[in-house]
Amino acid sequence: MQQIFNFIFKNSNRLLFLLLLCISFLLTIQSHSYHRSKVISSANFLSGGVYQQINDVSEYLNLRTENEALALENARLKSILFNKKDTSYLKKMDSIVGIPADDILVSKVIHNSYNVHENYLTLNSGSNDGVKQDMGVVNNLGIVGIIDNTSPKFATVVSILNIKSQINAKIKKSNHFGSLVWNGKSTGFVQLIDVPRLASVRKGDTIVTGGQSVIFPENINIGTIHKIYIDNKTNYYTLDIKLFNDMTNLGHVYIIKSKNREELNNLEKRNTNE
Amino acid sequence: MNSTLLSNIFRFILLLAVQIVIFNNMTFLGFIMPLPYILFIILYPVNGNRSGLILASFALGFIMDVFLNSGGTHATACLVLAYIRPSIFKFSFGISYEYQTIKLNDVLTPERFSFILLSVVVHHFTLFLLEAFQISFFLDILIRALLSAVFTIISCIIIIYLIKPNKR
Numbered sequence: 001m002q003q004i005f006n007f008i009f010k011n012s013n014r015l016l017f018l019l020l021l022c023i024s025f026l027l028t029i030q031s032h033s034y035h036r037s038k039v040i041s042s043a044n045f046l047s048g049g050v051y052q053q054i055n056d057v058s059e060y061l062n063l064r065t066e067n068e069a070l071a072l073e074n075a076r077l078k079s080i081l082f083n084k085k086d087t088s089y090l091k092k093m094d095s096i097v098g099i100p101a102d103d104i105l106v107s108k109v110i111h112n113s114y115n116v117h118e119n120y121l122t123l124n125s126g127s128n129d130g131v132k133q134d135m136g137v138v139n140n141l142g143i144v145g146i147i148d149n150t151s152p153k154f155a156t157v158v159s160i161l162n163i164k165s166q167i168n169a170k171i172k173k174s175n176h177f178g179s180l181v182w183n184g185k186s187t188g189f190v191q192l193i194d195v196p197r198l199a200s201v202r203k204g205d206t207i208v209t210g211g212q213s214v215i216f217p218e219n220i221n222i223g224t225i226h227k228i229y230i231d232n233k234t235n236y237y238t239l240d241i242k243l244f245n246d247m248t249n250l251g252h253v254y255i256i257k258s259k260n261r262e263e264l265n266n267l268e269k270r271n272t273n274e
Numbered sequence: 275m276n277s278t279l280l281s282n283i284f285r286f287i288l289l290l291a292v293q294i295v296i297f298n299n300m301t302f303l304g305f306i307m308p309l310p311y312i313l314f315i316i317l318y319p320v321n322g323n324r325s326g327l328i329l330a331s332f333a334l335g336f337i338m339d340v341f342l343n344s345g346g347t348h349a350t351a352c353l354v355l356a357y358i359r360p361s362i363f364k365f366s367f368g369i370s371y372e373y374q375t376i377k378l379n380d381v382l383t384p385e386r387f388s389f390i391l392l393s394v395v396v397h398h399f400t401l402f403l404l405e406a407f408q409i410s411f412f413l414d415i416l417i418r419a420l421l422s423a424v425f426t427i428i429s430c431i432i433i434i435y436l437i438k439p440n441k442r
Contacts, residue, residue: 013324017357020332024349031345032407047341054295113342115305117406120343156343184411 032118032164041149041156042111042122048154051122055110066251073140105129105255107137107155114161114248117184121145121157123253131155134215136256142221142244143167143209144253160190161247169222170210174199177210180222180241187247189226195237201228207241214264217256278319286330289314294341297429305418308425310433311338312397315356316390317434320363331356344405351401355393362392382431390430391423398423 008015042048059066107129111122125131127150137144137157145157145165158165163184169192170177176199178192192207205225211218227240293311301307315331335349342348366389398419406415 013328013357016325016328017353020328020353021350024332024335024346024353027339027346028350028404028407031347042341042343044340050294050341058299115301115307116342116344117411118344122343184406184414 042120043126043149043151043154043156045151045153048110048122048124048151051111052124055108055124062251065249069140069251103257105131105257106252107131107255108252109250110154112248112250114159114187117163119159119161120148121159121250123155123157123255124153125255126150126153126155128152130257131255132257135258136216136220137253138216138220138256139245139250139253141246142223143216144245144247144250146215147255159247160243161187167216168210168213169207171195171199171201171225172206172208172219176201177212178237178239180207188243190223190241190243192225192239192241193231193236194234195239197230197235197237199237201225201237201239203228207239214258215256217258278322282314282318282322282330285317286314286334290334290337292433293338298342302425303421306421306425308422308429309398309401310426310429312352312355312394312426313430313433315352315359315397316393316430318359324360327359328353328356347401347404350404351397354400355397358396359393362389362396366392382434390427394423394426394430395419398426 042051105125107123107125109121110124113119113121121137121144123131123137131147131150133147133150135147137147143160145159145162146167147155148158149156160167160180161182163182165180165182167180168177169180176195178195180190180192182190195201203225207222207225209216209218209220209222221244223241223243223245225239226242229238229240230236231238289311293309297308297310311334314334315327318327318330331352332349335352336346338344338348338352339346366385399415402415402419402422
């Protein structure tokens with residue numbers, strides 16, 4: 001017994017180091033796994049509050065650009081209102097058509113990261129406002145990401161600039177779909193993989209969200225095709241997509257609540273149970 | 275004794291605040307971020323309590339992880355740096371470093387510079403390795419770690435010169 005205590009006292013530093021190393025390593029591995037819900041995230045009282053304070057200050061510096069963006073969107077909405085008969089125009093411009101207004105929640109990005117491989121955003125609305133995991137986040141230009149963790153007042157978002165994110169997307173004119181992923185290289189570009197070779201793709205074609213996911217409604221803008229590769233291993237196309245969004249400069253975003261999701265999930269669960 | 279403890283706590287909070295408010299928003303070329311908060315581990319007294327340093331650096335990294343949504347990568351990198359700090363001391367100041375009076379926040383000498391350089395490189399390499407967590411990104415990790423290390427060292431040296439106690 002005495003020797004055990006002696007050993008512990010002699011190596012107390014090393015044991016402390018190993019214990020803490022195990023804890024931090026577990027946290028690291030846990031955060032890299034594909035199954036969601038991290039143990040620690042910036043959606044909490046401390047960091048959310050600090051980011052809110054920082055954002056309140058930095059908001060003033062962006063007032064001009066924010067105003068310009070709002071004016072542009074206003075003009076677009078007005079043109080939709082005035083030209084209601086012109087349906088083809090409406091369909092092209094209004095990307096969140098078909099969603100009732102009470103299913104959209106306006107929120108603000110209070111912390112944005114884009115310099116690592118796994119990027120997360122922090123929003124200033126949380127479960128008190130009805131935000132739940134797996135809701136889609138978009139802005140007026142295109143998709144932004146998917147809600148990951150929520151606290152009463154704040155929420156974190158898995159950005160599309162995250163190598164773990166995978167979103168169903170399709171080519172607007174032909175309905176061929178693939179998975180939208182990010183290779184971790186440039187903040188302006190994401191990749192659409194597994195597009196069948198039958199699809200006729202051309203540089204400049206628009207990519208929108210596909211109808212297969214419950215998270216995003218169909219036909220939300222993502223970007224345009226920038227480069228086309230043929231994957232040697234799989235014989236599928238890999239497309240470089242230039243995003244409409246500037247992910248390094250995000251202000252207000254919309255969170256999409258989907259009422260049908262629970263119904264669909266229940267249905268799919270029933271199918272697997274039987 | 276009490277004043278060193280207090281100054282350490284003060285430094286801990288101040289460096290974290292500066293890192294989160296200013297340096298987290300400073301990104302060069304989209305992916306290089308200076309991380310001068312590890313100055314806390316570098317400037318910790320040479321003969322100070324070692325388990326205290328290990329605990330403090332874990333807390334330091336953990337708070338950074340909470341703010342940056344990075345899992346446990348900063349905590350691990352800080353722990354590794356805190357644990358091998360004596361070996362880096364031995365390498366840059368010679369074997370009998372414990373009997374010298376080493377003051378790190380002073381004029382830059384080759385020994386002090388090599389200590390800061392090695393600490394920053396060790397920390398950044400661990401950090402970016404864990405952040406990518408895939409060996410296929412190895413070249414990317416190396417470039418990110420080295421470029422970020424350059425900016426961290428520059429910001430560290432600037433901060434050391436700014437907070438250097440005035441002798442006049």
